Amino acid sequence: MNGPAVEADGLRKAFGQVTALDGLSLAVPAGSVLGLLGPNGSGKTTTVSILSTALRPDAGRASVLGLDVVADAARVRQVIGLAGQFAAVDPNLTGRENLRLIGRLSRVGRERARVRTDELLEEFGLSAAAGRLVRTYSGGMRRRLDVAAALLHRPPVLFLDEPTTGLDPESRFALWDAVRALSRTGTTVLLTTQYLEEADALADQIIIIAAGRVADTGTPAELKSRVGTVVFHLGFDGPAAADAARAALACAGYQTSRDGADIAVRSAAGSGALTGALRALEGRAPDPVSVAVREPTLDDVFLSLTSGRQAA
Amino acid sequence: MSTIAVTPAPDAASRVTAAFTGAAAALSDTADVAWRNLRTLFRTPQALIFATIQPVIFVLLFRYAFGGAIHVPGTDYVDFLMPGIFAQTVAFGAIGTAVGLSADLRTGILIRFRTLPMAPIAVLGGRTLADLARNLLVVAVMAGVGFAAGFRSPNGAGGLLAALGLVVAFGYALSWGFAVLGLRVSDPEAAQAAGVPVMFLLVFTSAAFVPASAMPGWLQAFGTHQPVNALVSAERALTIGGPAAHDVLICLAWSGGMLLVFALLAARAYARMGR
Numbered sequence: 001m002n003g004p005a006v007e008a009d010g011l012r013k014a015f016g017q018v019t020a021l022d023g024l025s026l027a028v029p030a031g032s033v034l035g036l037l038g039p040n041g042s043g044k045t046t047t048v049s050i051l052s053t054a055l056r057p058d059a060g061r062a063s064v065l066g067l068d069v070v071a072d073a074a075r076v077r078q079v080i081g082l083a084g085q086f087a088a089v090d091p092n093l094t095g096r097e098n099l100r101l102i103g104r105l106s107r108v109g110r111e112r113a114r115v116r117t118d119e120l121l122e123e124f125g126l127s128a129a130a131g132r133l134v135r136t137y138s139g140g141m142r143r144r145l146d147v148a149a150a151l152l153h154r155p156p157v158l159f160l161d162e163p164t165t166g167l168d169p170e171s172r173f174a175l176w177d178a179v180r181a182l183s184r185t186g187t188t189v190l191l192t193t194q195y196l197e198e199a200d201a202l203a204d205q206i207i208i209i210a211a212g213r214v215a216d217t218g219t220p221a222e223l224k225s226r227v228g229t230v231v232f233h234l235g236f237d238g239p240a241a242a243d244a245a246r247a248a249l250a251c252a253g254y255q256t257s258r259d260g261a262d263i264a265v266r267s268a269a270g271s272g273a274l275t276g277a278l279r280a281l282e283g284r285a286p287d288p289v290s291v292a293v294r295e296p297t298l299d300d301v302f303l304s305l306t307s308g309r310q311a312a
Numbered sequence: 313m314s315t316i317a318v319t320p321a322p323d324a325a326s327r328v329t330a331a332f333t334g335a336a337a338a339l340s341d342t343a344d345v346a347w348r349n350l351r352t353l354f355r356t357p358q359a360l361i362f363a364t365i366q367p368v369i370f371v372l373l374f375r376y377a378f379g380g381a382i383h384v385p386g387t388d389y390v391d392f393l394m395p396g397i398f399a400q401t402v403a404f405g406a407i408g409t410a411v412g413l414s415a416d417l418r419t420g421i422l423i424r425f426r427t428l429p430m431a432p433i434a435v436l437g438g439r440t441l442a443d444l445a446r447n448l449l450v451v452a453v454m455a456g457v458g459f460a461a462g463f464r465s466p467n468g469a470g471g472l473l474a475a476l477g478l479v480v481a482f483g484y485a486l487s488w489g490f491a492v493l494g495l496r497v498s499d500p501e502a503a504q505a506a507g508v509p510v511m512f513l514l515v516f517t518s519a520a521f522v523p524a525s526a527m528p529g530w531l532q533a534f535g536t537h538q539p540v541n542a543l544v545s546a547e548r549a550l551t552i553g554g555p556a557a558h559d560v561l562i563c564l565a566w567s568g569g570m571l572l573v574f575a576l577l578a579a580r581a582y583a584r585m586g587r
Contacts, residue, residue: 052427055586077429088420092352104344105430107337133355149424 005030005157005188006051010060013046013212020046022212023060028190028205033183035203035220036192043212044192045085048161051190052082064157078107081150084161084192088146091135095126095145098134099152106153113152120148124178140171147178158182160191164198176201196223232265232274235290245285252280338431345425345438349412350445359408360446367401367454374521375461382522387552391466394458395475395547396520399540401454402447402483403515407507409443409487413494414503426586436578440487447483451476467553475547478563482543485567488574495581514540539566 004027013021021043028034038044049055051062053073062069067076089098096117103113121127124144134142143163150158160179164172179202183189193199199206200220208216208223216223236242242261249256254277255266267273274293281287353360374382374393384392413436416422425435455463455476465472490507497503517527517534518541524532535541546563549556 049423049586053586054423054426074429077427080427082424082427085420088424090348090352090421091419092355093348097348097351101344101348102424102428105341105425105428105434107429153429 003030004028006034006062006064006190008047008051008060008062011047011050011057011062012059013043013050013055013057020212021050021057021060024209024213025060026207026214028188030188031183031186032204033179033189033191033202035199035206036190036209037194037196037199037206038192038209038215039194042209044209045161046212047209048082048084048159048190048192052080052159053077054082078153079156081153081155081158082161083143083147083150083163084159085165089134089142089149092133094131094133095121095137095141096130098145099149102149103152108153116152116154120151124148125174138171140167140174143167143171143175144178147175151182156186157188158190160189162192162194165194172198230267230273231294232267232277233290233292233294234263234265234277234288235292236261236263236288237286241286245281245288248281248284249277251284252277254280334431338434338437341430341434342437342441345434346441346445347438349439349442353442353446359411360450363401363405363408363446364450364453366404367397367450368457370400370521371397371454371457371461378521384523387466388462388464390458390462391464391552392523392548393521394455394463394465395544395551396518397454397458398451398476398479398547399482399518399520399543400515401450402479403486403511403540404508405443405447405450406483406486406490407504407511408446408490409439410490410494410497410503410507411500412443413439413491414497415500417495417498418500422585432582433579436488436491436575436582440484440491443487444480444484447480451479451483465551467551471550471553471556474560475550478543478546478550478560478567482539482563482567485571485574486539488571488578491578492574492581495578495585514538517541518544520544539570542566 006026006028008024008026011021011024012019024043024047026034026036026047036044036047046055050057051064051069053069053076056070063072064076065079067079069076090101093101099117099120100113103116104110106113108116118127121130124147126141126145126148129137129141134145137145147160147163150160163179164175167175176198179189179191183202189202191199191202203220206218206220206223207214234245236245238261239258242258242263246256246258246263249263249265257264265277267277274291278288278291371393374397375390379389379393382389413422416425416439422435426432455472465475490503493506494503497506517531518524518538519535520540524536524541527535542559542563543566546556546559549559
């Protein structure tokens with residue numbers, strides 16, 4: 001198969017007055033992992049819901065392996081697996097019962113459902129808990145079962161909606177390993193996340209969405225270098241001292257802004273640039289009375305992206 | 313690149329076979345979903361217990377507390393009462409269909425079902441089938457309670473079984489109506505709150521507990537022309553005796569009509585869920 005395994009073009013979806021998707025387009029190359037990164041309410045879940053045939057778009061079109069998600073919904077369902085915050089497992093069934101049920105409903109056949117269930121329970125470390133009701137599972141176990149449930153019919157395309165939100169680090173790393181293993185076997189994965197770190201760890205390509213649109217796209221390395229701006233906050237003994245310091249820093253080539261007696265210094269070179277900035281002040285301005293370093297957060301990314309759009 | 317299994321579109325020659333395989337697969341999916349719903353029901357038995365306790369209390373209240381004051385000419389009050397109790401049991405039981413579906417909607421299990429290659433109708437078919445099985449159980453329990461309270465079904469076992477058959481069929485048709493409600497509200501409490509008043513109105517304006525002749529004329533006009541009353545009348549004709557064909561036909565017409573209309577509405581509501 002050539003070209004993208006998953007493709008969306010100009011997707012729009014509104015719930016009443018609220019616009020969830022505002023012309024979103026994306027493409028996931030076959031066999032790759034795409035990370036859809038965005039804050040709550042940015043449209044990640046809506047995107048996955050449309051691509052997995054649970055929701056219909058108001059406008060635009062999308063396809064999975066060349067099959068239209070609206071016109072060919074029944075055949076799309078044969079080739080996708082879905083796990084995530086909004087697609088649940090049944091708390092009143094055991095882990096084994098859940099997987100067998102979903103296996104049978106995925107039309108793999110009764111016997112095959114039985115075999116795949118045992119394989120997946122083993123693979124996801126749930127064999128010992130297989131006979132327990134899911135309502136007694138921990139959050140991590142439930143999430144692993146959820147991912148296993150998406151894999152019963154060995155779908156070539158997998159959608160994971162915030163698979164690790166709310167999980168402890170150990171469970172999170174276990175899920176990451178599972179995703180990497182699937183990717184190695186050629187599964188195309190689209191995963192949504194709120195964490196830059198997670199997208200960085202798993203994705204070949206990242207799309208950042210905000211307010212239902214693509215705000216930025218690139219490889220993890222590209223995005224990090226673009227948004228990896230560290231901010232130093234230097235406090236001075238008054239506006240005059242701050243102005244002197246600002247002039248000295250500007251001479252040395254630093255980007256600065258002043259707020260009262262505080263100066264913010266931006267640096268793309270990481271926290272290591274702090275020493276250089278302090279050296280630039282020596283003999284030219286009073287020493288700062290306070291120093292704080294703020295690493296970039298995802299909020300900064302969205303802020304910089306949205307303000308960038310307004311300026312353009 | 314992994315192999316991709318996509319079912320090819322059927323050609324004309326294999327269309328009949330495909331239709332049969334499709335129907336068989338849809339039935340199998342329905343059975344699987346029904347199995348899951350029954351499992352869930354018995355693992356959270358509170359709903360089942362409350363669905364049984366309410367009619368049991370009504371039997372006790374009406375048989376022993378109010379029954380002495382209600383005079384029904386020509387028959388023991390308990391024989392008059394029990395058909396009303398059976399109708400009440402399935403009428404209120406049908407609300408469970410709405411509660412179950414809206415709970416599945418809220419937890420997200422319905423979303424998973426929607427993205428599986430199963431037959432879409434199995435979600436509703438499996439839910440109503442499980443509720444049919446639950447009704448069979450609860451109605452059997454109520455019959456036992458009735459016998460303990462002196463109910464004797466004067467017209468014999470055949471009449472009683474036919475009456476209970478009508479009750480369960482009526483409950484099944486009504487379940488589809490509540491399936492429509494359940495798909496519209498994603499909150500089990502709201503589904504419950506919306507369903508109870510409707511059923512209260514239908515059960516208590518019918519002749520389920522007191523003869524309709526005791527009601528004022530305007531209420532009688534409504535009370536005797538609604539489905540729950542049709543069911544109660546047909547049951548009484550079958551269990552107490554007398555000409556039954558007319559009442560039974562009216563009851564079957566109500567059940568059949570409700571099933572047709574509600575099933576169409578429910579299927580449409582399910583298909584439109586993602587819009």
